[in-house]
Amino acid sequence: MRPNTMNKFGAVLDDFGMESMLDKLMKDFIRPLSRVFFAEFGGCSLDTHHGFIVEYGIHRDRELGFHVDDSEVTLNICLGKEFSGGELFFRGARCDAHVNSDSQLEEIFDYSHVPGQAILHSGRHRHGAKATTSGKRMNLILWCRSSTFREMIKYQREFAGWCGECRRKKRERERLSIAATKQELLKRRMAL
């Protein structure tokens, strides 16, 4: 079975008897951290997970295209082994409406994963993995989900505070409104 809809090589760990261990990892370790760092993504109410391994290399997947995860918070552990390439690239968090919008310069962030280390990121943070150019790269991925957050965003109004494009559009509206007010005040002063 494919680990997710994009990677062909890897395995779903929940199918190998690791479901309760990964659930404990989420509840005892990821949820307390996410409560602090990913509060706006439902970090305090993570309640289900999907855990899997992905494998990259010459005879495995080469790279992973730009995407958002089916998760609120993702744990990505680099298991190694020896490889070159495979950098993760991040390009800003987006809501569903803006998932394909351009990235701003300050949102461009590339990261070279180090074997034995882990990163935690929001599932809505758009990312991908560049081509593994030699060796074998293996990662343990834990997609952590919050049913409360998913229910809540159904009723969310247009603006998502955590979406870079929603914020950019809001700033632009504010800028235009301030400019229009200034213009109006200037006109009134001239008419006096």
Ligand SMILES: O=C(O)CCC(=O)C(=O)O
């Ligand atoms: O290969 C990686 O490190 C990223 C994997 C990933 O983004 C995913 O499985 O959702």
Ligand SMILES: [Fe+2]
């Ligand atoms: Fe991902």
